[in-house]
Amino acid sequence: MKIQRFFPDPSGHALVLNEMAGYLFEELSRGNTFTLGTEAVELRDAFLQDLKQRGALPDFNTSLEGLAGLPAEQYSLLLEWLTAFCDRSEDPGRPASIPETALLLLAGSADEFGLVEATTGIEIKALRGEHPLIEGKDYRSDYPTFMRKLQQYEREKVPRFQKFHRLKREKVDAYRQELRLETFQPRVMSAFVRNKLIDQVYLPLIGDNLAKQLGTAGEHTRTDRMGLLLLLSPPGYGKTTLMEYIANRLGLIFMKINGPTIGHRVHALDPADAPNQAARKELEKLNLALEMGDNVMIYVDDIQHCHPEFLQKFISLCDAQRRIEGVWKGVAKSYDFRSRRVAVVMAGNPYTESGERFQVPDMLANRADIYNLGDIIGGQGEVFELSYLENALTSNPVLSRLANKSMADVYTLIRQAAQPGAGTMDLKADHSPGALNEYLSVLKKLLRIREVVLRVNRQYIHSAAIAEKDRTEPPFRLQGSYRNMNKLAEKVIPIMNDAELETLILSHYEGELQTLTSGAEANRLKLHEIMGILTEAERQRWDAIRQSFAS
Structure with a gap:
């Protein structure tokens, strides 16, 4: 430890031993003398000259002699003298050479050193x-x-x-x-189709709502952000897929909250009050979205399965306050989302139940822009019907080849399939005659399927909207969604004849009928009536069922 006292750092910190060992190795490997900078000689001369001028040289020599035989103490004393001298000096560079100067004074002569005329x-x-x-x-x-x-x-x-x-x-x-942050990244389905209905109807409507919730780019963005987007439709109309696509395009975390998992027994946002582990996890996800606080889309799915008191918790979040009370890791917290990129979207199916359970609180509904994706919006019947064909393109192996070449050709061929011989076909891509015949054959069959599916869809919505006391026939529970259309489209081949096509449609809905707990016969007869294939015997049976139901 004594060697550290001989070579202290000017800042007061001792050099580590390996540095000193390295220095000694370098010095001793070059010869028997240690190197010394001329700056140390100059500082020594100036120091001694100053002592002589002030008459302090005798006191200096006496103090050193009093420590004879104690080189470490003498070295420390020399450091103090030199430091005091440099403190009075106007040359800021002198303190760096104090250690060398102290060694030089201790040695008594520069002859024992090898002088190096270099400026450090x-x-x-x-x-x-x-x-x-x-x-x-x-x-x-x-x-x-x-x-x-x-x-x-x-x-x-x-x-x-x-x-x-x-x-x-x-x-x-x-x-x-x-x-589990990676699970909340929006993942757009590979089969997602940007159809005309989305571009011309949905995106403008949804965009206007999200502009109110998230604000817009530029200096004129609104600060009074508020609102809620409420999407309604039967299952299979792409509510979740559409919003996940939009979240992906906007760079938002897509936090999907599963309404059926939460259930009617959950009334608050505190995970500790959840009746089971699954509901607790969904509430933890919701509170995690609140804790994130920015760049988040909170998507509550199938809200018809949630209790109205649970939905009421979002009222203040969806008005100008943009506040909500949550619970994060057992601690109640108040979240303020003013000027934050936080969007609230809810989705539900109002047709699955009589309406007794599915009740959106009035104050929440008043803050919402409500759109029914399962019905025609704003008189856009043509693009709504066209969307059934557009969404089915990737499901059919023949039409997927067409879609990959040119969507413009898709629309041209749809028109040609609907009205054969109606004008010439101005196609953008190259198609062989055989491929064109296959495209037109499949499209004609999809037009028939769409006709049936649309009729089923309209009947389903019409039946579900009727109050129980006003019904004259059993409720119709078969659905005509995009999902049904895609399932049918994937089985269509060009060489299929009309009888085989009708069998395909009937087989699909026969499978759907198997899932009904009651009313399967009534729904089958109603389907045959919709398709125009009701036999006389079936008509008599259907009339008997309706008379019995009404009585």
């Missing part, structure tokens, strides 16, 4: 800045001090910094896995 410091003047090493406008760099700081930085700070980042990365990765 540099001074830069007229600098501007607030760095702590800049004194006034001057910066002085001392090479030994700089190298010592650099080595200390490389040896100590760099490993600690790297260890900090490794630990930080491990903690972040562990927390990301705990929160």
Whole structure:
């Protein structure tokens, strides 16, 4: 430890032993003398000259002689004398050579050293800045001090910094896995089709609503953000798929909350009050979305399965307050989302139940823009019907080849299939005559399927909207959604004849009838009536069922 006392750092910190060992190795491997800078000689001469002028040289010599035989104490004393002298000096570079000067004074003569006429410091003047090493406008760099700081930085700070980042990365990765953040990234289905209904009807309507909730780009964005987007339709109309696509395009976390999992027994947002583990997980996801606080789309699906009191918790979030009370890790918190990119979207099927359970609170409905994706919006009947064919393109192996070439040709061929010989076909892509015949054959069959599916859809919605006391026939529960259309389209081949096509449609809905707990016969007869294939015997049976139901 004594060797550390001979070579202290000017800042007061002892050099580590390996640095001193390295210095001794370099010195001893070159010869028997230690190197000494001329700056130390100059400082010694100036120091002794100052002592003589002030008459302090005898006191200096006496103090050194009093410590004879104690070189470490003499060295420390010399450091104090030299430091006091340099404090009075106007030369800011002198303190860097104090240790060498102290050794020189201790040795008594420079003859024992090998003088090196090299400057170890540099001074830069007229600098501007607030760095702590800049004194006034001057910066002085001392090479030994700089190298010592650099080595200390490389040896100590760099490993600690790297260890900090490794630990930080491990903690972040562990927390990301705990929160399952990757599951909340919107994933657009490969079969998703940007059809005309989406482009011309849905996106403008949804865009206007999200502009109110998220704000718009530019300096004129509104600050009074509010609102709720409420999408209604039977299952299979792409409510979730559409909103996941929009969340992906807007760069939002898509936080889907499953309404049936939450159920009617959940009235609050506190996961601790959930009746089961599955409902607790959904509430934790909801509170995680609140905790994220920005760039989030909160999507509550199938809200007809949720209790109205649970839905009421979103009222203040959907008005100008943009506030909601949540619970994060057992602690109640109040969240303020004003000026934040947070959108609230709810989706439901109002036709699955009589309406007794599905009740959107009035104050929540008043804050919502409500759109029914299962029905025609704003007189856009043509694009609504066209969407059934557009969405089915990727499901059919023949038409998927056409869609990959040119959507413009798709519309041309749809018109030709609907009205054969109605004008010439101006196609953009190259198609062989055989391929064109296959496209037209499949499209004609899909037009028939669409006709049936649309009739089923309209009857389903009409039947579900009738109050129980006003019914004159059993409720119709078969559906005509995009999902039904796609299931049928994937089985259509060009060589199929009309009888085989009718069998395909009937077989599909026969399978759907198997899932009905009651009324299967009534729904089968109603389907035959819709398709125009009701036999006389079936008509008599259907009339008997309706008379019995009405009585």
